[in-house]
Amino acid sequence: MKSDFLLKNGKFSQYSGFTLIELVIVIMIIGILSVTVIPKIFTSGGYEEIGYQAETVAKLRAIQLRAMQDTSAIQCLLVYVTEKKLGIPDSNCSPPSFLSNTEPSSTIVKISEQSLSFDDQNGGYSFSFDQMGRPDQARTISIEGGEQTLIITINAEGYISAN
Template structure:
């Protein structure tokens, strides 16, 4: 059977408008991500340390809320010079190790996601300052079994701030109720 001539219309060549929009969007996303790779890490190190610090604080806070044994300190220590942060102990195996879990040093053998070394932050040209809302510096934040923060000078009332400064400045806030977040 022979079909009439009008049934054999050729398909139009080219892209539809939706296909063009999708392709342009994909190219734009690739261009933005490639550009950030070629411009270097400047200005991003502070944000990386901010995310790591929030993660470390929340991890220690969660451990404090789930491990209610006495004579243990669940804290993150801060060193301003040279800049670094991390817990003094990670294992918490026996309650008799009170002296090591409550120290203000940083144990660099802890897992990498909880600790930054002084050389690591110095190489990134990032400094750290930890102070309460009154401007008093502190060297640790310790959490109780309800997840509330405490410093050597008392509680974080209303807020304790940790400022990370490099090419830009970012902050981590710890509220008196225990809420840990990035702040202005």
């Protein structure tokens, strides 16, 4: 019978099975997956840093927009960086400090993971944006710990990027 291609006269057909090239390609794909994807499935390391980096960039851009829309003569939108928090502090102008509340904020990033921390690599732990959205100096802020260190840069013209 022609429709039965696996058996022809009680023997296996010449069309059954895989070619050597197909087997080699499948083994190579499995090898690539085992090296790259499989280790990420069994650990959550590295994802916290990426999440905090995205949140920090979004909140820095919100603070920058707020500074650009503030038309008052006395502007005090100071961005304060500590080991576990970054954002506009509660006591903003003098001396900057964060309250110990745990409420979510649109301008404060709080790291709750013990192994992660912020580091302002420019030495100063506070900066501000002018009405054009530019920082007082170019900044490099890193999120350190865990499996990787991620960098957030604010260039002199105000562009905020995640590296």
